Amino acid sequence: MRSEASTEGVTVGLNAVIVAVTEGVPRILSVPWQGADEDSDSTREALxxxxxDPMRDRTLELGLRRWVEEQTDLSLGYVEQLYTFGDRDREPPGERQGRRALSIGYLALVKESQVGGGGRWRDWYSFFPWEDRREGPPTLIANSVQPALARWVEGSADSGERRNRRERADIAFGLGGARWDGERALDRYELLYEAGLVGEARRDRVVGQAQEGLEAEGQSEWPNPIPxxxxxLDHRRILxxxxxxxxxxxRYRPVIFELLPREFTLLQLQRVVESLAxxxxxxQNFRRLVAHAGLVEGTGxxxxxxxxxxxxxxxxRREVLHERPAPGVGLPEMPEPAATRGGGLDSAYALH
Amino acid sequence: MRSEASTEGVTVGLNAVIVAVTEGVPRILSVPWQGADEDSDSTREALxxxxxDPMRDRTLELGLRRWVEEQTDLSLGYVEQLYTFGDRDREPPGERQGRRALSIGYLALVKESQVGGGGRWRDWYSFFPWEDRREGPPTLIANSVQPALARWVEGSADSGERRNRRERADIAFGLGGARWDGERALDRYELLYEAGLVGEARRDRVVGQAQEGLEAEGQSEWPNPIPxxxxxLDHRRILxxxxxxxxxxxRYRPVIFELLPREFTLLQLQRVVESLAxxxxxxQNFRRLVAHAGLVEGTGxxxxxxxxxxxxxxxxRREVLHERPAPGVGLPEMPEPAATRGGGLDSAYALH
DNA sequence: TCAAAAGTGTTATCCTTACACCCATGT
DNA sequence: ACATGGGTGTAAGGATAACACTTTTGA
Structure with a gap:
């Protein structure tokens, strides 16, 4: 039951998504990067x-903390492992050096006070403009994403694949009667990647199902990427x-407080939740919910x-940990969207 | 921003927790193992x-599938990555060969029909007897776990640590007024490990906080492990x-159906959910819940x-994916336990 | 006839949502 | 005065949990 295969030639990268929220803007820290990417300027940045360091760090998380603290002067509070990515072809051809690169992604939350002028704190949504629905569904989806995905669906080889692609697109982006699910952010990015609609796909020479269709028709150009x-590398995927x-x-653990000062107003709390969700x-309901759930207590x-x-x-209110098994902020279920097959996007839950 | 440290000397193990439910018993597949463990017979088994194989498998998941299909004749349906463990000291000293071992754990679900006489399909709860509350809270907790944890709490160095340990034990095991949270299975195992109450801790020579206290008092024996x-290695941790x-x-994705035949009775469905939860x-309520949620539809x-x-x-009912953002079976919140500080365990939600 | 499992109905309670309205402060 | 944000009350609807009860089969 033990493998003969050697696992030499593996590098293990520890990647941190360091999050802070400043004035209602969710931000992540990036660093400059010069790799073999000959692409656009924007790929000259990294997590x-x-x-x-195999023998030095006792645990992976300690290794990550050491790295971050050496490179930045942040002290990390909450840290959580996300996922280990190791696709062989998920980096530009120039980077592949006959060794396999694993990326272990971590999520770390820091308080607003730690956001100095030092780092490059990018608006999280500048990487994923389609994810910010605080002002309602972004026009970007109706104007760019939806038509581009429709072309991708149409480019299917057969009707089975077409049905499959349509279902994936509908569920990921809440089209065609499905509801938007904020937690499917990775599904959405991966779908855009597979459909050749983000720059990294082009960079990695993804000639997946999306491109075969086009090339068969003699259209070898790539579709316009979504802004x-x-x-x-695969850092946007980790993000x-x-x-x-x-x-x-x-929704089920009180991690939100890792992003806030020890004392805060309810509106501050709400803004942080909104910015992430x-x-x-x-x-009014938000206030009652957090109060009712016993998540917070007033100081005078x-x-x-x-x-x-x-x-x-x-x-x-720390005691809440004893009281409920899964204390979180309980985002509302979105109301049913208008079931407009193919057409308009959900106009519901208008807060604006 | 790039490390000088090399990452040579790393082996990457892909580990599969392959789950099936047969007649109300949740089972996982194990294989024989002969390592440097000189301990009990039960450590001669592995996931x-x-x-x-760095250059062969395009993705980690494909590598895992290949491995499993070579070793067993199972065809895996649903597969999901769990976590990457890489603690340096989480294996018996004899196994550490100057190279770092990473374990990437995967969860795979297979249907009952795939459970042949071939493999060693162990009752999942034989590894975690304290996790099965289908007949109410197991007496094991009141008789063994609770007193052993109480001793561990008492062995703290100072009152701050004591408070911390007590809170962790209470929340993990639903003691002292806290409620049982089924999803904290890892917390519970890790707590027992740290307290020296599982065999692996002894094997790895964990002389953590638990043992320092005892040894300072001249008591160098280990506490009796919980059955x-x-x-x-770290396979029980992955489990x-x-x-x-x-x-x-x-609770929020319809993965349960990966464990059932294509057609099933509601009681079968209920038994599978119960066995895992x-x-x-x-x-009666379970039936209405799944029907109401639109998760299933009757065949005549x-x-x-x-x-x-x-x-x-x-x-x-596949269409449910379009209808609700998070379709799952929605386990009930457990009712408030009798708030018996330190003493008896919760007697509530008696179904038996 | 009884045990075992499949089903139906009803009620009380709580949570969520939506809406309406008042309060305190600075410009 | 009015804009901005803080804060309260209440009522409708839906989801849950806890009951009680009937039906259909095999032994």
Whole structure:
């Protein structure tokens, strides 16, 4: 039962998605990168990462923390492993050096106070403009994503594949009667990759099912990519994984408080949740929900107001861990979208 | 931003937790193993695993599938990556050969019909007897786990550590007023490991916080381990990860049907859910829940009954994927346990 | 006839959602 | 005065949990 195959020639990269929310903008830290990517400027950027030092770090997480603390002066609070990626062909051909690269992705949350002028703190949604629905469904989806995916669906080889592609596109992007599910951020990115609609697909020479169809018809051009900043190697994929995971996590674990100061107003809390979930929330109900769930407790103190009536300061109520098995912020189920097959996108849950 | 550290000397193991449910018993496949473990017989068993062949397998998952299909004659349906473990000291000293071992764990679900006489299909709960609450909270917890953890809490160095340990034990095992959370299976195993209460801790010579206290007092013996079959290396840890993950997953993705034949009765479905969740469910409400959620649809057909009135056969309703963002079986929240600080365990949600 | 399993109905309760409205502060 | 944000009340609807009860088969 033991393999004869050697596992020499493997490098293990530890990659960190370091998240902070400043003034309602979710941000992730990036670093400059010069690799064999001859592509656009935007791939000259990377997630903070380092190679695992096999004998030095007792655990993978400690290795990651050491790396991050050496490279930045951040002190990481909450850290969680995301996923290990190891696709052989998921980097530009020039980078492949006869050795297999594994990327172990990590999610780390830091407080706003740690966001200095130092790093490159990018708006998370600049990588995934289609993920931000705080102002309602972005026009980008109706204008670019939906038509491009429709072409991809049409480019299928047979009707079985067409049905399959249509179902995947519908479910991932909440089209054709399906509802938007914020946690499917990775599905959406992967679908765009497979359909050749993000720059990395072109870079990696993905001639997957999407391209075979086109090339058979003599159309060898790539479709126009959907707007969005990209990253080197498979780092945008890791970033999408992190977004989906974090959106799920805040629903059943109180990780949101890792992003907030010890004391905060309820609106601050709401803005942070909204910025990550990517949806707008109903103020009055949000307040009652977190209060009712016992997630927070008031300190007597008041803010020096900014712009309105002074607000009470709240803090995380640690005892909730004893009281409920899965304490989180419980995002609302989105209402049923208008079932407009193929046509318009859901106009529902209008908060704006 | 790139490391000088080399990542030579790393082996990457792909480990599969292959799950099937037969007649209400959740089972996982194990294989024989002869390693440097000089311990008990029960560590002479392993999860099916193989080393990653760096240049051969295009993706990690394909590598795993190839391995499994070579070693067993199972065809895997649903496969999901769990976690990558890489603790340096999480194997017996004899196994450490100056190279770092990474374990990438996978969860795979197969149908009952695939369970032949061939493999060693172990009852999942034989590894974690404390996880099966279908007949109510197991007496093992009150009789063994709870007192042993109490001793561990008492062995703390100072009151801060004592408070910390008590909180972790309470939350993990639902003691002292906290509620049982089935998804914390990994937390529970890790806590027992750290407290020296499972065989692997002793094997790895864990002299963590648990033991320092005892040895300072001259008591150098290890506490009696909690009953439960163990596995080589870190495989029981992977198994605990899989249990927690699967318990979570069935709540919001319809993976349960990967374990059932294409057509099944509602009671069959209920038994499979119960066996994984580790709790007994209320029959009438369960039926209404899955029907109401649109998860299943009746075929007109009836079973050739077994033991009672013939039942209608149902099948998974694929359209539900379009209708709800997170279709799953929605386990009930457990009712509040009797808040018996330190003393008796929760007697609530008696179905038995 | 009884045990075992399949099913139906009803109720009380809680959570969620939506809507309407008032309060305190600074410009 | 009014804009901005803080904060309360209430009512409708849906989902859950807990009951009680009937039906159909095999032994």
């Amino acid at each position: 903070p990462f380092g190679l695992l 969005g900043r990209s990253l080197c 999408a994984t992190a977004l989906g995971r974090l959106r799920g996590k805040i 990517g949806v707008g929330l109903h103020k 103190k008041q803010t020096v107001h900014t712009g309105g009536r002074p607000a009470e300061l709240f803090r995380f | 099916p695993f193989g080393l990653l 439960g079959r163990s596995l080589c 605990a990860t899989a249990l927690g993950r699967l318990r979570g997953k069935i 580790g709790v007994g469910l209320h029959k 057909k009836q079973t050739v009954h077994t033991g009672g009135r013939p039942a209608e056969l149902f099948r998974f």
